[in-house]
Amino acid sequence: MTFNKFMVDILTPEQRSARMGRVRQTGTDIELRLRHALWATGLRYRVKAAAFLPGRPDIVFVSAKVAIFVDGCFWHGCPLHGTRPATNATFWARKIERNQQRDRQVDDKLMAAGWRIIRLWEHEVKKNLDGCVKRIQEVLQTAVR
Numbered sequence: 001m002t003f004n005k006f007m008v009d010i011l012t013p014e015q016r017s018a019r020m021g022r023v024r025q026t027g028t029d030i031e032l033r034l035r036h037a038l039w040a041t042g043l044r045y046r047v048k049a050a051a052f053l054p055g056r057p058d059i060v061f062v063s064a065k066v067a068i069f070v071d072g073c074f075w076h077g078c079p080l081h082g083t084r085p086a087t088n089a090t091f092w093a094r095k096i097e098r099n100q101q102r103d104r105q106v107d108d109k110l111m112a113a114g115w116r117i118i119r120l121w122e123h124e125v126k127k128n129l130d131g132c133v134k135r136i137q138e139v140l141q142t143a144v145r
Contacts, residue, residue, distance in 0.1 A: 030122045031070050037133050055106030064143040068118045
């Protein structure tokens with residue numbers, strides 16, 4: 001996988017480690033924006049119910065068997081916005097590749113169990129929240145039929 005942009009790290013390894021350790025895995029700002037928009041349209045979802053599913057989806061519609069993931073552009077290697085740090089480049093390339101491989105495995109497991117998966121990039125939610133909500137609504141409508 002190739003990335004278009006390269007970052008130069010201005011932090012020390014200790015500072016970078018501390019900063020990366022504070023990155024949230026759930027309840028991110030982007031995820032909360034999507035959840036609030038879904039709730040405002042009358043869609044009722046579950047968050048904690050996702051704990052029993054492979055990959056721990058960010059949002060779950062249990063009765064429709066729809067799992068939603070909001071993937072961070074950096075962590076999941078977005079082809080438009082994914083960046084690759086110049087420092088420790090081999091580590092990060094492997095890390096992002098493993099994340100992508102795990103995402104594919106999670107999708108396969110969920111689909112085998114009859115779930116429909118929606119993966120949204122964080123930049124999609126930022127730039128087109130209404131479009132993301134409509135996409136979810138469409139999948140939910142076809143899932144109920």
